[in-house]
Amino acid sequence: EMIEYVTRxxxxxxxxxxxFEAGTVNAGGAVALAKAIEYIQEIGLDNIEKNDDSLAQTMIEGMKKIPYLHIIGNDDYKKHCGIVTFTIDGVHPHDIASILDTEKIAVRAGHHCAQPLMQKLGVGSTARASCYFYNTQQEVEIFLEKLKLVRCWMGFKE
Known part of the structure; x- marks a missing residue:
C-alpha cells in the first residue's frame, strides 16, 4: 500500500x-514467531525462570569466590534473570571476552548501551555473562573455572 499507481x-x-510501509507482509516471520511462542510455552516460563535462577545462583556464588572479580549490581541471583555483569581488576572487559572466546565461551563486553549507568557506576565498560534454559550447570562451572584463569593468561602473578 505504499504506492498508489505505478507505470514504467x-x-x-x-x-x-x-x-514508508514497503514490501510484503513478513508471513514467514509471523509463522516463526508463533512456533517460537509455542516452544517457550511447551518448556514453561516457570521452568525457564527456575533454571535461570539456578544457573545465576551458581554463577554468582562462584564469582564471589574470585577475589579480583567484581559483580556489578545486586548480588542476589533472583534479581539477575540469568545475566551477570562483572569486571576483573587489571583486565579490560574486551580482553576478558577475547580470552574466554578462545575457550569457546561467549560473553558480551562494552558499555551495553548504558553509558549513563556506566558513568554513574564509575566504570567505562563491563563484561556480561548470560545464561538461559538451554544452558547447563556444567557449562556454568566450566565458565567459572576459565574465569579464574583470565588474569593468569594476561600475565598476572596470583
Missing part, C-alpha cells in the same frame, strides 16, 4: 505513513 516511467506514492 513513474510512480505515485501514498501519503505518509503508508508510503
Amino acid at each position: 516511467e513513474t510512480a505515485t506514492f501514498a501519503e505518509v505513513p503508508h508510503k
Whole structure:
C-alpha cells in the first residue's frame, strides 16, 4: 500500500505513513514467531525462570569466590534473570571476552548501551555473562573455572 499507481516511467506514492510501509507482509516471520511462542510455552516460563535462577545462583556464588572479580549490581541471583555483569581488576572487559572466546565461551563486553549507568557506576565498560534454559550447570562451572584463569593468561602473578 505504499504506492498508489505505478507505470514504467513513474510512480505515485501514498501519503505518509503508508508510503514508508514497503514490501510484503513478513508471513514467514509471523509463522516463526508463533512456533517460537509455542516452544517457550511447551518448556514453561516457570521452568525457564527456575533454571535461570539456578544457573545465576551458581554463577554468582562462584564469582564471589574470585577475589579480583567484581559483580556489578545486586548480588542476589533472583534479581539477575540469568545475566551477570562483572569486571576483573587489571583486565579490560574486551580482553576478558577475547580470552574466554578462545575457550569457546561467549560473553558480551562494552558499555551495553548504558553509558549513563556506566558513568554513574564509575566504570567505562563491563563484561556480561548470560545464561538461559538451554544452558547447563556444567557449562556454568566450566565458565567459572576459565574465569579464574583470565588474569593468569594476561600475565598476572596470583
